[in-house]
Amino acid sequence: MADIQHYSHDAGWKHTILRGLLYLVLILFAAYYLFPLFVMISTSLKSLDEIREGSLISLPRVITFDAWNYAWNEACVGVECSGIKIYFWNSVKMAVPAVLISTFLGAINGYALTKWRFKGANIVFALLLFGCFIPFQVVLLPMSQVLGSLGLASSTTGLVLVHVVYGLCFTTLFFRNYYVSIPDELVKAATIDGAGFFTIFWRIILPISTPIIVVSVIWQFTQIWNDFLFGASFASGDNAPMTVALNNIVNTTTGVKQYNVDMATALLTGLPTLLVYILAGKYFVRGLTAGSVKG
Amino acid sequence: MGASSSTESNLTASIQRHLSKIVVAPSFAASLFFVYGFILWTGYMAFSKSRMLPVWDWAGLRQYERLWQMERWHVAIENLLIFGGLFIVICLFLGCLLAVLLDQRIRAEGVLRTIFLYPMALSFIVTGTVWKWLLNPGLGLESMMHDLGWTSFKFDWLVNSDMAIYTVVIAAVWQASGFVMAMFLAALRGVDQDIIRAAYMDGASLPRIYFGIIIPSIRPVFLSAIVVLAHLAVKSFDLVIALTGGGPGYSSDLPATFMYTMAFQRNQLGVGAASAMMMLATVMAIIVPYLYSELRGGKKNG
Amino acid sequence: MASLTLDKVRKAFGPVEVLKEINIAIEDGEFLVLVGPSGCGKSTLLNLIAGLEGSSDGEIRIGDRVINDVHPKDRNIAMVFQSYALYPNMTVRKNITFGLEIRGVSAAERDKAVADVAKLLQIEALLDRKPSQLSGGQRQRVAMGRALVRDPDIFLFDEPLSNLDAKLRVDMRTEIKKLHQRLGATIVYVTHDQIEAMTLASRIAVMKDGILQQFDTPQNIYERPNNIFVAGFIGSPSMNFINATLINDNRNLAVSIKRDNDPIILPLKDAPESYQSYVGKDVVFGIRPEGLTHKRTGSDEPGSQYVNFDCKVEVIEPTGADTMTVVEIGGKEIVARVRPDRSPQPGEMMTFSADMSQISLFDPVTELRI
Amino acid sequence: MASLTLDKVRKAFGPVEVLKEINIAIEDGEFLVLVGPSGCGKSTLLNLIAGLEGSSDGEIRIGDRVINDVHPKDRNIAMVFQSYALYPNMTVRKNITFGLEIRGVSAAERDKAVADVAKLLQIEALLDRKPSQLSGGQRQRVAMGRALVRDPDIFLFDEPLSNLDAKLRVDMRTEIKKLHQRLGATIVYVTHDQIEAMTLASRIAVMKDGILQQFDTPQNIYERPNNIFVAGFIGSPSMNFINATLINDNRNLAVSIKRDNDPIILPLKDAPESYQSYVGKDVVFGIRPEGLTHKRTGSDEPGSQYVNFDCKVEVIEPTGADTMTVVEIGGKEIVARVRPDRSPQPGEMMTFSADMSQISLFDPVTELRI
Amino acid sequence: EPTAEVLHWWTSGGEAKAVSALKEDFEARGGKWVDSPVAGGGGDAAMTVLRSRVLSGDAPAAVQLKGPAIQDWAEQGALADLNDVAEAEGWDKVIPPAIQSVMKYEGDYVAVPVNIHRVDWIWANPELLAKVGATEAPKTWDEFNALADKLKAAGITPVAHGGQPWQDATVFETVVLGLGGPEFYQQALVDLDEDALKSDTMKAVFDQMRKIRGYVDADFPGRDWNLATAMVMNGNAAMQIMGDWAKGEFLAAGKVPGKDFICSATPSEHGYLFNVDSFAMFNVSGDDKVEGQKLLAELIVGQKFQETFNLLKGSIPARLGVPLDKFDDCAKKSEADLLAAQDAGGFLPSMAHGMALRGHLSGAIIDVVTAHFNSDMSSDEAVSRLVEAVELAKD
């Protein structure tokens, strides 16, 4: 937050113009980001006939929520024609534990790697980091063998494991890089106060990590919620997450394409993620460490 | 106080001392097994005769030879360089810019932040589909402009073999830049206010403060952002599939789609593994030196 | 022209009023020292001058120019922050030259400037370190360097020497004084060090709870404090306050202090007119420890400004140059400043000598100087 | 038993040796003050005692227990950091009680403790604020509170009062002294304030560049400094050093200082045996400003420890209680401490009186005390 | 209780309905159906999943698989033997021999066919054709070109085409069949005979492809096939070369064959390119699963399912003896052509749809075809690249 707060009363015309420009730029960007959403929503509100005839970009002539209703309640995912609603919980059961576990592990790794530097901490970190670059297609086959031999094939637990393992490198990265800039004095002071490794983590470090927790949760939730490959490969039938259902609805190559339903499904699938963004976004608090430490 | 209690306290003391290592150990072990173990596995596969399922018969360098003889692989690699480079640079720039703009006590910050971020919420499949419409000359922007009377407007990258890869950049940037913005914003919020004030006193203009002080002091975030973006670039599979399907022809193929096609569609697991190893090697070649300098510098700062 | 005028300046953080109608005006080239208890609003005032705090009431002018709406970077001010606020990503050298670089000073000039300032601050060896590798005092000096290297209209210093050792502090104080004389810059300086305040200031502003208590030259502040607060705040150890009564003793005004056995009567010489109305009334008698010493030569002579009296010594505190001797008068502990070689033992009786030319009388209700 | 022993303690940051073989031993309940120029390694030493810096050489013992390998939190130490290091996410109250909470002190006791300490530090009104809403001095007091609220074996204070105003500082100093007497805790205290050092310490350790210069009682340090550095460092304004020769004058030893016209001869009384070997040689003559004053009563009498001489005054610096008067002797500026009422005008000739019982002589080469 | 987990990618519209018909039958016979649909990439995603399921030792009972891929899996020993069901049901008699050979591995049934799609269709808009005086679809490629030129001159997009490699390949293989004849097709695209691949005929094929490229509008890349179909339907383009799944689009929009749209085979001499969907049965353990698997196989080949499914899907039954009364004219024509082609030796597997070649081989060919179609590559170069790619893929 580098502006000087009081310039709200600053009546200089130069300032007003700058401010105006700032908003203009932001609004233009917002338009760029919103345009596709607009297309999606308007498409999801059209009837199939209207889509077949006309342009994709135009506004719907008649607004109908049939597609939404259909996607949620009736769309066929394979032989099951009760919409994507039944897959919602599968995704929740998978995403929530995986996000929590990987974020927690990332936080504590980052903390241990920066505030309790041991010999080789940087090397350990660098090694962990490469996990970020391994293409998921590569791990698919060995992973299925491993899961099979662990008896976790086609189970939610197995999926959570996979997502935690491959999310770890990211969360560790986020937290480590955030903690690097938190002054060590805080940890020292808490140590003197008699707090141990975990107490310091819970009581001092975590409370000032909100912005990065938000980032980590957003990332992990998005990755896990939107993951298709692992979900399709390591969960079967009734356990399938929502994205598999989405894929099954959107990604058919033969048969009639119901764009309105596709879009409604896509939006429905994206809603939880959006919700997480909106809720988590609030916690981008400002200037937390300011003023605690000199230097 | 008996001897036992003192050994006990020695034990707890030594646990305390090694706690940081103990805590990192499980993650490290998991990574050794699930990342490095699997890389080894893949490395072996690249030397095997595997086609549909993994087999352990040794094939020497044959798979690599075949890989490099494929015209399509060359296209994929070239595309990765174009796409990866542009994607990372543009996302960093946009993400940084948006974060800085949002950092100006914007009235509707929450709303705007969500708007910039939401594309991330959509799966790549959806992003690809929507952008396919928007960029399609006959359906999307171009026809809209024509309808609005600007008939000379031409934007046919999607259907142009030479330009198709850039449409992937557009869509990918649209999707990922918001997240980069969030990362930067989080870091900006951690910067000490007094430092910024000091910079004002030094007479620095706002851009100067950001580029001279704030952004350098959140340098570690660049590492995060670059890693995340490189990851997305290397793995951007769904998006290409949904947006261009690798086309026209295979002109917008990327190593990820190439590898997938080979390993799972064409039963050329060996070639797929070889291409995966090449991808990893490419990434390492870029990331390792960067990481080295970054962590080096970090030590000096800490 | 860099005169500085604060006109009815106020500032509140939410419901907390931190500055209440501050009026201060100093000329170009003056050296204003702000003093006051911790939390009284000194840093806030500096921040307002620099333009770093949110909206405030009142007007701030540099020269004839109202700067309320001028952006901090355009005010041409250099500041040393109480919290140092060094740029953590830059080396010491970079920290110091950043402001010059911004202003387009050439590399050669910057190098020279940083070399000069580093020499002055004795941080030549540290120029290539990062702030995190410095000790507290070294950081503070870098913060100083960042300001000193520039050539602004106004310098703002917020306790710039608090973490330095006495010797370095004296050196720095001298350097600041020289700098002030050389550049003729206007300086606003916050310090808790009385000697710093006294030796540096051309004017001192004493604040308390966001209210300006007195704004005057150092000498006046020390010798003619406006009220009990200022009198007690300035000077260390602080002024002794004794409840007393103003009486008419042999046609001379005198201060009478109750004591168990007999009162101490201290005749006043050349009492000002204003005292008259307080005759017979209670007053607060203020005398600085150095106004109260062991018996002095010539203090027995008639017409001397010294008055002698005897008292029992309670506690002694040797401080090197002087020994603080505590006695009890009028139910209060009173400190006298006694030469160590004349210092008594606790419990002994001793003759003290009060310098009546340096006393102050205050109204016990309004606490204002009479 | 919380005696503290540092045995050959060393510490280096990479190639930079910051502490070089420090040997210090204090008894349980002693009050050790560390002083030394900025950057000499004081904070580092505290960090080593607290166990907060990585490996070092040498042994640190509390009581009979070697604590090098004891985890900081098991050393039962409370510390005030030079940089405060307040927890930004906690209120002042939480900051203060955190250590107690960790140690399982009940909520009721904590409340009481925080109330006591807040009263003492005058921060009652601030208990529910976050550190970022405090002024510098308030933050420092919170940092103090965090240590004071606990009941450790050893307190470590790193310049805990540097940002407080003089009055508060005196109050706090007194409180620390009381606390020390009440709890009998062992205290290690870093300060740049000489008065603090003198009044609080039972022993003072003077450091320079990571080397311990002198470790002794305050009085000895002040009166019998080990070397020129200590002599010059302790005392403000600092001791005057004059190049002189030791001569035999009328069977008495005397110090002879060259001057353009005639040398100043200052006879020594009760010269110790050690001076003999320096007769006829160059020495450095050290005298504190307060040993050099205006002419004193009785200084003319034979057998007096005072010696009078005349000199031209160059500069005067009034500081309130005294006036520092600068003269030039032996090519050096020499400061004398003169009562303001006796202070001359610059350029005037004046008779000064040197207190020969308080002087030091140093070897010009080794700089050690003779 | 017989149980069967079915992995398939029929997830939408008519297909899904068709599968649920099967499910209902299955459940009516006391079975428990576990549905594992994985759509995407024409089954690529499902194949990926299949691989990982097999590796984790947890294979589904029945998997939608087709063409040589069945043989691939059988070679790995992953498939179960269905001979007892086949004998009981007399499959040998009702399944066309060309299809039988796809379903069998070393003489044993390991998979069951579901339907027969014909790939070499032209779908045309009669109104647009009428504008240039044509009443029916062209019968030779020359006619095709002449007609297309006329359409183009009249400002009508002659060919609606989508921009995916498999669509390019679909056109390509019909041209191969048309210009080279069934025998050439067999040599070139089934046997991968090098001479055939190098031949002038192949060059002519690429020349024709280049011409077709000229008949396609500019926006085709990335377009889904059904959007192309919609172009024909809405009068934006005159013809589309596409398999009979396109019919579903017309029917869904309420169009009547023969009146609103014309279905006609692409020019060829009694050629018929088939694309057969089938289910392969994987080795499963547990009696209930084995039993479920057998029951499923029986039902799939059964008349009832074949009728229901194909009515919904637009294809024709994969077994003989299913009455076609309820089917539309296009389907009837397909059945008739099939029988004729079978006699003439023109009943051939589709290369573009993975019936003729294993994935890596067809993939290599499609790469060249699509690269040629989407650039200005010369026919000579295309041919030499084709030979090279096939060579590379073979070993």
Ligand SMILES: Nc1ncnc2c1ncn2[C@@H]1O[C@H](COP(=O)(O)OP(=O)(O)OP(=O)(O)O)[C@@H](O)[C@H]1O
């Ligand atoms: N991380 C580090 N790397 C290198 N040198 C360091 C580091 N930390 C401190 N130093 C150096 O060690 C020396 C001692 O530092 P220390 O903080 O102990 O000084 P100090 O005596 O407390 O000084 P001050 O009174 O200024 O606080 C200083 O010269 C400092 O520059």
Ligand SMILES: Nc1ncnc2c1ncn2[C@@H]1O[C@H](COP(=O)(O)OP(=O)(O)OP(=O)(O)O)[C@@H](O)[C@H]1O
């Ligand atoms: N953000 C804030 N919110 C509320 N109160 C604040 C805030 N910042 C400062 N204050 C209060 O304003 C008062 C003045 O603060 P300021 O920093 O100006 O004091 P100061 O005179 O510089 O004190 P010190 O000598 O201790 O540095 C203090 O009582 C402080 O608690």
Ligand SMILES: [Mg+2]
């Ligand atoms: Mg302050």
Ligand SMILES: [Mg+2]
């Ligand atoms: Mg220090």
